[in-house]
Amino acid sequence: MDLSPWLVLLLSVLVKAFVISGDTNGGVDTGLTALAASWDTRPSNWVGINPCEDNWTGIICNGDRVTSIRLSSFGLTGTLSGDIQSLSELQYLDLSYNNGLHGSLPSSIGALSNLLSLILVGCSFSGEIPKEIGHLANLKFLSLNSNKFSGPIPASLGSLSNLYWLDLADNMLTGGLPIFDGTNPGLDNLTKTLHFHFGGNQLSGTIPFQILNSNMSLIHLLLENNNFSGSFPPTLGLVTGLEVLRLDNNHLLTGPIPANFNNLTQLEELHLANNKLTGPLPNLTGMNSLNFVDMSNNSFNASDVPAWLTTSKSLTSLYLENLNISGQLPQALFHIPVLQTLKLRGNHFNGTLNIGSDFSSQLDLIDLQDNQIEVYAVEGSQYKKKLILVGNPICTPENNQPYCTTTGQADQDMPPYTTAKNCSSLPPTCPSDQTLSPNCICAVPYKGTISFRSPSFSDLSNISHFTVLEQQMRSVFSENGILLDSVSINDPFFNTNNNLQMSLELFPSGKAQFSQQDISEVGFMLSNQSYKPPRGYGPYFFIGQDYSFANELVPSSKPKRTDRTPLISGVTVGGAILVAVVVAFVIIIVRRKRRPVQTEERSQPFDSWHIKSTSSSVPQLHGARVFTFVELKKITSNFSEANDIGNGSYGKVYRGTLPGGQLVAVKRSQQGSMQGSLEFRTEIELLSRVHHKNVVTLVGFCVDQGEQMLVYEYVPNGTLRDSLTGKSGVRLDWRRRLRVVLGAAKGVAYLHEHADPPIVHRDIKSSNVLLDDRLNAKVSDFGLSKPLGVDGRGNVTTQVKGTMGYLDPEYYMTQHLTQKSDVYSFGVLMLEVLTARKPLEHGRYVVREVKKAVADRASKDLCGLQELLDPVLAASPSAPAGLEQYVDLALQCVEEAGNDRPSMSDVVGEIERFVKMAGVGTGADSASGSLVSYGSRSPRHPYSGDSPFEHSAGALPSVRVEPH
Template identity: 55%
Template sequence: FLSNNQLTGSLPNLTGMNLLNYVDVSNNSFDATDVPPWFSSLQSLTSLIMENAHIQGKLPVSLFSLSQLQTVSLKNNRINGTLNIGPTFSSQLQRIDLQNNFIDAFTQRAGSTVQIILIGNPICDEGVTQSYCSFPDQSNSTYSTPPENCTPIPCTSEKVSSPTCKCAYPYSGNLFFRAPSFSAFGNKTVFESLHSKLMETFKSHGQPVESTSLSNPTKNSNEYLVLNLQVFPAGIDYFNRTGISSIGFILSNQSFKPPHTFGPFYFKANEYPYFAGLDKGSGKPLSTGVIIGAAIGGFVLFSLLLFAGVYAFRQKKRAETASKKNDPFALWDPNTDSGGVPQLKGARSFSFEEIKKCTNNFSESNEVGRGGYGKVYRGNLPNGQMVAIKRAVQGSTQGGYEFKTEIELLSRVHHKNVVSLVGFCFDQGEQMLVYEYITNGTLKDGLTGRSGIRLDWMRRLRIALGAARGVQYLHDLANPPIIHRDIKSNNILLDERLNAKVADFGLSKPMGEPEKGYVTTQVKGTMGYLDPEYYMTNQLTEKSDVYSFGVLLFEILTARSPIVNGKYIVREVKEAMDRTKVLYNLHDILDPIVAANSAPGSVEKFADLALRCVQESGDSRPTMNEVAKEIENIMESAGLNPHAESASTSNSYEGKGKDHEHPYIKESLFAYSGSFSPSRLEPK
């Protein structure tokens, strides 16, 4: 089937294609050619259609002897000579159309019923009245599925009488067959085979079809065979939507396979307006059920539209929230109080020029550290206050949300054991935090010796108490209460008198009273300090900080990181502990400084407190207020006054003369801890 494709060159040679039954290469631009000899060699040929194909010469008699040949259409060529179909023409031959050629004679055969059309040939000059010189009567070429042993009855309105003589609303449309192997439409056998195949297919798919009707076979402008199809419902007058959908699916997705003589097809359905038994000609009012159904349907549709609107609005808000997290100051105009300006209490906003001036234009001599976040500079404000300025890498969005969180939270907290935020700078694309200057580094540095400060047992007790009071303040006295989420030795800073100050609020979560059991969408913290209950339930409470503080107490006892070579400090202490022995049998785990200089019983009480803090269940852990009071009791039993400030500065401690790194180089000021790897967490 290659008609109407503007093909050029020589006419294809189809010799040897013995299974080919349909040939149509009409209306192309092939070179002029004599009648091809392969015309007579295609033993399975049923239809030869080569209109306007520039063919010339005489048709061989052998062509019409092909046993399966039904149709020959060679209109608008240069066929000449005498048309002779021979005495042994095919019994299936039904139509020969040679309009507008140069046939000048025709040898008729007695008893032949073959339809021959020679209009436009010399043989049909004016005055010739032979049947082949006029268009054939089409009345005998139509087909319609006959009634099945019954008499059709008149039907009202738009109902149609089915082949079983029942009135119903059929599902109708047209079947388009692109390349049928027959051309004459008077042979009812081929249409009956199609009808049988349709019914067989519908029944095998369980469709509610009683009968089908085929009618009005015609050829369209593309030479497709077009058949009108009507499908009648079984048991009722109409199909429901499911039935129409299923039947349409079978006919449209090629589940139905017609007899091979029809070839490939497609189905084009007519609109079906008769759903739910709607009888357009009955004049009956809609039933109550229909009205109720329509009302429910309308309500459902309205609800769906409302839901879609709400969903779209929420998605938009989520997108805006995500955008704000990436750039939390996007809506802030530094010259106004609107938009995304941080809500500050006791801290101020610095301009870029002010920061530039107090750091001597960010000179290298003022640089005291650097890390993944950026650089830290020492600066002096006009009032003489020394500050540490943490400057983010310009253009970096790292820690954007945490940056704003830390500003807002730190500006609200004012306690001697919490690092004070002096202010911040958000100007000319810069993100900078301005802190009070802390001179003696982190507790981590002190425990490992990197700071050059020797922390004996008594000093460690004071540091533990100061840190406990700082966290207690966040939980109980800050407004709103704050869960730190990242308590660790790197986030406890030591000032010039070795007072502990809780730092780094990048992961902190402000907590209102109704949110005491806040469920997070992403667990955050530092591996080793992280509360396993928080990890397993995603439920964040102040007891999560208590667990982390318990790990910190073990770190103060041992001067070890929580996880070393895959060994978890909490598990190590539990496995080694024996309360019947001196120092609970922890000699091999304790820092030698602690083991050698502790007051009797204080280490044991300290270890007991740490174990209470790391209980598996948060409900079994003490509050930070209780933790602070217990440390006070331990200090009093060791002969220390828990309410007295450290009397000496760090200059009097051993090793102070040794140079040490600035505290802001460390994690406490550079790394905002993100998600952790659960597979490496080993709390037991």
């Protein structure tokens, strides 16, 4: 007789009796209920006793354990209860943008040993930051900015060895920066941390030199608007990876800038204004990445015009006010190609001001008020924007030229930027609680203020800064499963902290209002920095407003204090019963006849494939092999560090050697993770049936033991992007570039015209083109690809995905995906190969820049691209062969309308034609053999970038943050 059903029934009844007798729901739900009881309101669907089974809004669980609380902009009021400690499996806590949350943080928060992210941005928490936060050994992301915290920065934060984001800005913190004193840790122990954001506090004392050392990984050091004093930190030049430095508005910071300061060759933003710095004006020679420099209002020694002033070709904004600089301004300064703003008032510049005719087309303001300029060389100058020369000898009472007024020549009354409404007809009248979106749809937007702490630009009259941001934000949110109708930006301005601040509105797609779950996800993307703006906008923070469903929240029920004696008695009795049942159960099991037990298969994301990690049950996938976990563990020597050849937020990539000797690259997602299953499956399904020398080969995959791995052919020479930037060490001259472009074109043409059914790649870009040992191009990364109909004609209406800068604008606007969308992306790639610049960089779009340069060219030399061409190519004594034809073809590919673009087979034919003009063979044997120059670098492996299947819709985003 099989006793199992009876035993299960008996256990079920007795366990329920135990729970009832104990009068408790136990575990997770009790802790969360107690937490909610400390708030005056809670989300409307927080009903029932089990938040995991009942799908409480903002709660993510693993089984019956709460792992994530995401409730930003929910209008919560109250305090944070010490009962938070009972949520022992909690990994993410985000209560941002709830201004009604106040009081001190409980010290018990230090008991959350699994916590990865603690995010409390824009609340009203006060008191000291608990030192117990230093016990959170796994913490990676700590953001407590924009609260009312006071007291010192806890030295215990120096124990957070895994921390990479630390933001304590905009509070009322006092004291100095804690450092290791031999016993207690300090911030100098945080060698892995990329971001120190401490601006807008009341911190004081000297900046300790120990906090800045060569072991630090810092890219952002923000100490502005504090009360630091003493000398400039002499060790700052050791932090060579620094990209943004803000020490402005400390007022008492003094001493000279150390000579090693120009070791910071990666520095892009430098803010030193409004201090008492002394000594010579800093020498910025060699700091060629600088685009924003503000050293105004210091006490540097009087000096002549520094030589470095004209050498930095990436400068957009130069602020050198009241610094005792003298001499005549060199004309070359105005010719820096991306220059937007010059603020040089209050110096001793003299002689003749000669702007010339070849000044930067972006130059919007030249402020030279209160200098010694005697002559303005108007002849030959076409400059018609803002020029201010008030207070110079040239501006005599008789001189009534516009530049002798404080308003200058330009339209000072131009209204602030506001996203335009694109209504094809008379716009509708919206209900009082709704707003008209840019696409003329009535809806309730999610509103807030976004502030960029160090943008690379200063010209707010250039609307492309904001249109690019709107488009990129909509695209990034869509890629993460949050569909937006549109994004609206209003009234951007530089606030008193020199942050670029603007109002932001996000409109829902296909409905009038976001749901509570939508806001949970939208708020988390912004507070957790999962949303990353385009490069050049710098670090940001967002302060969201309560969303309109705040009035739908329900009052929290406050737990009553009751006599605990019945509870204790019930637990005791119930426990005794349960123990007796367990003993009986064990006895029965021992007496029963042994039966073979089959191990339950671990659930896989591809159940419809019936993959069980054995070759006998694997479907025919056109050559893709199914590996077991044990096999891949063996060929990678147990995933050893010696075989670690790259990593990204998805996990790591390992070199492996198959038994036959074939080298492979094994891309292993984070252990146990099944994020991005759709993209993972897409890549397997598509790559397993495409076979071409210019498409990377998928050797196989593994979905065994909770693992998710792809196995590719090993491609040794990295990505095209790494070669263009010099990171891989592979040197690409013009002929090699032509061969690479031709190979990539053949790979894409194969997908369009010979795959069955035809495939649109949807993410053509330089980092998805790999180079083998003979520099043959191989198209890779098919996680976003889409098959078309059997004839390859027509289009597919689909959610917009891809990479900003390469994204087809027609696809973006219509959501209709065609093969011509890949053609557009390929055209951008061609221009990138020509310029070695990212498609979107410092607010400049390479397509627009090349079109303008070609249209405006005064001569046919280098097609008018002298300023845009990669210096490696421009250094050639003559124009690269076939250059003009190459540029013409690239511009055809990036035509606005898809119908005006060539097909990829036409592109291949054209490239083959002018490749021959350059004297380059088109076959595999025409490569430069294995003579690949690496210089002094080791080749960087191509699989070290982010996985295309890192974030799937509904998955909890990784908290990994890139430098920008």
